[in-house]
Amino acid sequence: MEVILSQLSDFFKSYSGPVLFVALSLILSAFAIHSKLLPRHVRPHNGGNVKQSTKSKFSIKDALPAVTIEPVDPNFDWEKEKPVPYRPFKNAPYRINMAIQKADPQNIIVIENTYLKSTKLRERIMNERAEISMACHPSAEAALKELYCTVTDFLMKKYPMYFYTKDNGTTFYNKIKNESFPLDPTMEDRLEVLKFLGRTIEEDFIILLKNGDEGELENEYVWRAGVSCYPSGFVPGEKFNKPLTAIHSPVPQYLERLKVSMNRFFERLRVHEFVVRYNWSIQAHTNIFAPSMNHGTRTVASVKPLSPEDLDFNKVFMRVEKQCFTRLPKTKADIMFIRTYTTPLTRIKAENRAEDFCGAIDGLSDDFAIYKNKILWGDAVKAFLKGESSGSTEKVYDFDIFEAQLNGELMKN
Numbered sequence: 001m002e003v004i005l006s007q008l009s010d011f012f013k014s015y016s017g018p019v020l021f022v023a024l025s026l027i028l029s030a031f032a033i034h035s036k037l038l039p040r041h042v043r044p045h046n047g048g049n050v051k052q053s054t055k056s057k058f059s060i061k062d063a064l065p066a067v068t069i070e071p072v073d074p075n076f077d078w079e080k081e082k083p084v085p086y087r088p089f090k091n092a093p094y095r096i097n098m099a100i101q102k103a104d105p106q107n108i109i110v111i112e113n114t115y116l117k118s119t120k121l122r123e124r125i126m127n128e129r130a131e132i133s134m135a136c137h138p139s140a141e142a143a144l145k146e147l148y149c150t151v152t153d154f155l156m157k158k159y160p161m162y163f164y165t166k167d168n169g170t171t172f173y174n175k176i177k178n179e180s181f182p183l184d185p186t187m188e189d190r191l192e193v194l195k196f197l198g199r200t201i202e203e204d205f206i207i208l209l210k211n212g213d214e215g216e217l218e219n220e221y222v223w224r225a226g227v228s229c230y231p232s233g234f235v236p237g238e239k240f241n242k243p244l245t246a247i248h249s250p251v252p253q254y255l256e257r258l259k260v261s262m263n264r265f266f267e268r269l270r271v272h273e274f275v276v277r278y279n280w281s282i283q284a285h286t287n288i289f290a291p292s293m294n295h296g297t298r299t300v301a302s303v304k305p306l307s308p309e310d311l312d313f314n315k316v317f318m319r320v321e322k323q324c325f326t327r328l329p330k331t332k333a334d335i336m337f338i339r340t341y342t343t344p345l346t347r348i349k350a351e352n353r354a355e356d357f358c359g360a361i362d363g364l365s366d367d368f369a370i371y372k373n374k375i376l377w378g379d380a381v382k383a384f385l386k387g388e389s390s391g392s393t394e395k396v397y398d399f400d401i402f403e404a405q406l407n408g409e410l411m412k413n
């Protein structure tokens with residue numbers, strides 16, 4: 001941890017424009033690591049001062065021009081749409097400044113053949129784990145409703161065969177799920193809006209609002225609302241009403257630097273601007289809802305490395321997150337969408353990416369090796385990829401992680 005934090009601080013010393021994006025990804029990872037390691041009592045518990053900053057120091061850069069969302073081909077069939085094969089690893093030392101790129105605004109939300117099972121699973125998670133998977137602070141109600149309108153409008157424009165209005169234009173209709181919800185959410189309860197949005201897209205989403213200029217969370221961007229059904233190694237419910245910079249380092253100046261950089265990123269994000277970053281990890285279990293797994297800690301001595309012979313590599317996954325950021329035009333809320341993909345290692349091997357992936361695993365520096373829990377799966381995965389072991393079965397088959405979790409246990413957090 002110390003190492004990561006000192007790297008971060010060097011980084012911020014030389015802060016300049018594009019570095020911001022990088023800083024964000026660092027901070028997000030550091031945040032995830034750190035909050036896991038912190039004793040509970042040092043984490044802030046209250047929501048801080050919730051007065052929202054609407055005027056004064058709120059100097060948002062000019063909006064970019066609005067984007068026209070194009071419809072997909074009229075023959076588009078969601079059931080035939082294979083998940084985009086994101087493979088964000090390189091046969092090289094892991095660089096923490098993994099590129100944040102301009103995103104294609106047409107692809108912020110995508111409907112693929114996992115849609116129905118995934119959104120049904122999301123419904124189940126929101127029903128059975130409401131307290132950890134979803135929340136909306138009253139101060140975020142307007143932003144949530146704007147997000148709802150933005151997303152439904154996007155879906156109707158991009159996928160007009162599956163999403164359209166009904167009842168004389170008063171209802172938003174989802175043909176794939178045969179579900180309706182009022183087109184205008186103004187009069188709806190915010191938790192209903194949250195739930196509806198959460199089960200209409202596969203993407204998790206987080207609404208960040210800038211806090212007022214007083215109190216503990218002075219001018220910080222705070223996680224005020226969201227649905228997080230596919231967490232990996234953190235409990236979303238513990239993050240609501242906290243800034244993403246709630247990293248309580250033993251060395252206070254780090255916290256100050258992180259805060260500044262992070263808030264600057266969110267401050268500078270422009271309306272109609274879309275940026276994306278990807279990250280990957282390995283999981284040797286079949287939970288996509290994984291609040292308490294996937295990350296390692298410093299206490300590696302207690303981790304017993306997995307043996308490849310015990311693993312069915314159709315059920316060992318590369319887990320990729322596609323994280324998109326944008327700002328809403330009216331409420332000026334910052335939004336983060338997170339789409340999670342799980343790809344079995346049997347497929348990575350079939351794609352002839354075994355060598356590259358082994359290189360990427362070897363390229364993890366100590367901190368990230370710990371963070372990604374490499375000691376647990378590293379040697380087993382490499383043995384499989386190099387053909388030294390075929391695991392517990394030679395068979396290659398499609399394991400449906402959504403269906404398995406839909407019909408099975410939801411892990412306890």
Ligand SMILES: *[C@@H]1O[C@H](CO)[C@@H](O)[C@H](O)[C@H]1NC(C)=O
Binds near residue numbers: 025028
């Ligand atoms: C990606 O990074 C976020 C923090 O930035 C972390 O919470 C998440 O677990 C990571 N996911 C994967 C698949 O590595």
Ligand SMILES: *[C@@H]1O[C@H](CO)[C@@H](O)[C@H](O)[C@H]1NC(C)=O
Binds near residue numbers: 168
């Ligand atoms: C449909 O909406 C239009 C305009 O909003 C209104 O004039 C018309 O009366 C409505 N029709 C029905 C059947 O409600």
Ligand SMILES: *[C@@H]1O[C@H](CO)[C@@H](O)[C@H](O)[C@H]1NC(C)=O
Binds near residue numbers: 178
């Ligand atoms: C769609 O849902 C409505 C109301 O919930 C129901 O009456 C109707 O039969 C359903 N249609 C299909 C095709 O399942």
